[in-house]
Amino acid sequence: MSRARLRIVLAGAGHAHLHVLQRADELRAVGVEPILVSPATFDYSGLATAVLSGALPPARARLDVAALAARFGVPHVPAEVAAVDLSARRLRLSDGQDLAYDAVSFNVGSITDAPGKLGGDGGAWPVKPLARLFALRAQVETYIREQGESPAIVVTGGGPTGFEVAAALAGLSERNGVRPDLRLVHRSAPDWAPPRALTRLAITLARRGVTKEEGEVVSREPGRCVLADGRALPCDLLVLATGLTAPPVIAALGLPLSEDGRLEVGPDLRTMGDPAVFAVGDCAVIAGAPRPAAGVFGVRAAPALVHNLGALANGSEMRPYAPQSRWLSILDLGDGTGLALRGGLWSQGRGALALKRWIDLGFLDGLRAASGEVLED
Template identity: 30%
Template sequence: MLRCELSHFSNHNAIEKKLTNEEFNTTKNKRAICLIGGGHSHIAVIKQFGMHPIPGASLTLISPDALTPYSGMIPGLIAGHYAFKDCHIDLMKLCRWAGAQFVSGQIQAMDLQTKQVVCDQHPPVHYDLLSINTGSQPALHQIHGATEYGHPVKPIKNFIQGWQSWLESDRNSLRPQRVVVIGGGAAGIEILLAMHYKISRRYPKRSDFTLVCADRQILSTHNQQARNFFDRYLQSSGITVIRGKRVIAIDRQQLLLDDQTALHYDFAAWCIHATAPPWLKESGIQCDKKGFVLVDQYLRSISHPEIFTSGDAASFTPAPLPKAGIYAVRQGPVLAKNIAALIKNQPLSPYKPQRRYLSLLTTGDRYAVASWGSFFVQGKWVWHWKNWIDRSFMARYQSSLPDNNT
């Protein structure tokens, strides 16, 4: 089923490329707002534009995929609790509803002098105002062989395809399969436990799972109760945890740790710290040391005031923010408001991040924990609570889009 649903990516792109080429010239006489990436902030911008169009402005979204995943539901997709359509937003449909253009393409460069975005499958796209919400990707360049071997958790589409392909190839294997997840943060823990749940139910006693955590403790940004819970859960699930070790190299069959220990694997998932797409820094826009765009309190580039950046791609200069999806979601309404304000020459609104945020982590099955500061709860009801939150979010962009201009 998942394999069939993944084919929607290519089908949507082929159709929308034709539509874009036919309709693109209709926006030439308007102020051009261009969105790079179909992340959590930009879907809020598109919806707001559809409900309240900006007079004299056009909106264009550039994305390599017409279906964008909601990251909070991906562990549930891997575990088998959700269907593909449950946790993907149809950007083509959303753009068509909002009266926006959709350009299918991978970003190759930004020309800040001519104000053009260069794509691989489309003529350069001009902008008067630009917004970037492309997310991030695991920082693999410092690990020998990592760009060739293993499966980065982002882009999510590629990871899901790699995981599904491996599951199919593993179907007839008779020996235990060795799965290694590199990264002891929230993403690493949830992805690991989702895969463990899926394989353990399918092939009891035929899996060997290992987590490699560079820190001495897992979930370093969570409270002690959450860390203790998952320490016990991993141990009771028979999952090996290697702490305080870094992967320095990988080939087709094994990982090499910094103490020269070799770790054999059949499937390896990269869930390590994030880095930015290289074309951001190469464009000349001012970035931090990791390549993320430096933005002010208005989510606007400190070097190019006609460019906004949100989500993981942004480096918030008033105060450092974790690379967590909740920030991209909360930045969406502020970003939409400021894009409209800049076009209308009105004052901008500052983004005020919450000091703490609620973290909901799943254990593979329909069980979850919640933490917020020192607060901690666990149970099946927490999973159902999270499920309700996630499905309510998705409904905003799937079945319950309001009538335009209301």
């Protein structure tokens, strides 16, 4: 008699699940039936600002997930998980389907945590989902083409994403032959990088036309946005880089969440409230070891996830994943340079961006080679 197979649904095509797809044969060998539920394409966050700045076309940062799943024999449902019935172990999908599971793994990324009224403003541009950010590039280019100048852009958010997006938008204006008209608004002095690195970055951006404003954007009106202290700033386009949180389906699970709305998991990557639910990447955080939303953690967690999904079927011991305390992050500054950060070390210049391109393009090109996808010129 053949052994019953465990149906494990991979919800989302984030960094970790892309790795799981490539090791599907190993999972099937121990009795796992993996199924992928995700949109047909994956927009890679590491190259998002390169697309926004005009340095790369959108296709260069987009992967054909359907082709990758097909290459490794994993059934793919081009939808998203809309709701979960934990007790019945069933998923309701965005296309109306109902899907049973023995275990489910969430690798669904993150969305912009937009405050108050700004979150409901359809005219604002959140930095995630990334498709929205790619559309922003087209909007800016259209404005420049029609008006002959840069739109007045306000980026709200003083974290690394806010600075990187502001730099990318400055680069987009520069590539289109106009000087940026751009303001970066943040509530307090940034502290996410060494002080000297932040000082140099601020000087670089100021020379390129990016003005920093301390405050909080609370509303937007035609042609301007208003800060909490009553000041008004010229604003044709408002970009929200106000932090990240998990997609709504994560909060709807009713499982323990971190303060920033991400699923809390143990070292085995299972949620604290249901051993049949795994989570990795931006939508999750290991309890007691908080880390920012960054692709490196999904990549590093992937081998442990593969092992632990298989352990459900063969009864082997779960493998813990311990996120590293120091990691490399590189901001693309939109002008052919980058800012590399690792712990207290930093470097700004062309070498930093060259390293970033080598890492990011190598990651995607490796996946394309595995799937057989060919980019058109």
